[in-house]
Amino acid sequence: MSEIKNENVDQVLIGKEVFVPFLEEAKIQKRIKELGEQISQDYKDKTPVFIGVLNGSFIFLSDLIKHIKVDCEIDFFKLSSYGDEKISSGKVTMLKELNCDVTGRDIIIIEDIVDSGLSIKFIEDLMDQHKPASMKVCSLLVKPDSLRYNVKIHYIGFDIPSKFVIGYGLDYAQKYRNLTSIYVLRE
Ligand code: IMP
Numbered sequence: 001m002s003e004i005k006n007e008n009v010d011q012v013l014i015g016k017e018v019f020v021p022f023l024e025e026a027k028i029q030k031r032i033k034e035l036g037e038q039i040s041q042d043y044k045d046k047t048p049v050f051i052g053v054l055n056g057s058f059i060f061l062s063d064l065i066k067h068i069k070v071d072c073e074i075d076f077f078k079l080s081s082y083g084d085e086k087i088s089s090g091k092v093t094m095l096k097e098l099n100c101d102v103t104g105r106d107i108i109i110i111e112d113i114v115d116s117g118l119s120i121k122f123i124e125d126l127m128d129q130h131k132p133a134s135m136k137v138c139s140l141l142v143k144p145d146s147l148r149y150n151v152k153i154h155y156i157g158f159d160i161p162s163k164f165v166i167g168y169g170l171d172y173a174q175k176y177r178n179l180t181s182i183y184v185l186r187e
């Protein structure tokens with residue numbers, strides 16, 4: 001059985017790679033509360049549909065939603081672009097479509113992290129075809145220096161450097177999503 005050797009304040013060892021603390025749980029939660037309050041304010045007369053992009057966003061969305069004070073709905077997409085690598089394959093495929101009808105709805109796309117922006121661009125183009133009343137994007141993390149596509153991220157948890165991060169929903173080859181804080185690959 002493989003185990004996470006040591007999630008503590010110091011480091012997470014994955015084979016020979018060392019991940020060090022980057023954003024601790026309390027800081028993440030504080031920022032999510034602020035985002036929730038902001039979104040609640042902005043949508044106070046509306047019933048938005050939160051659309052989580054699986055798998056990475058599931059923890060972020062579940063924490064965010066607790067701070068939303070307006071009626072809302074939730075649905076999920078599942079996309080794949082990274083495979084098991086640390087670098088995007090540059091291709092996006094749809095693995096699970098939406099169940100709800102977003103036509104005429106106020107939708108908020110929820111991402112764990114925006115890197116090149118390819119995934120968000122793909123979703124925006126797809127959603128546009130269904131004519132939502134409005135569409136905004138909320139991402140816990142954004143790597144501004146990696147953006148290659150013209151996408152606007154309306155709600156950002158944290159801008160971060162273009163380094164590989166894990167934890168709090170973010171995976172490395174599908175693992176480590178369960179870490180409660182976010183760790184960055186030490187270079
Ligand atoms: P993009 O399409 O290049 O913007 O990449 C977005 C997707 O790649 C995110 O939803 C993540 O699933 C994944 N991703 C990007 N950067 C990282 C990272 O540092 N750690 C883990 N996953 C990442």
Ligand code: MG
Nearest residue numbers: 054055056112
């Ligand atoms: Mg993702």
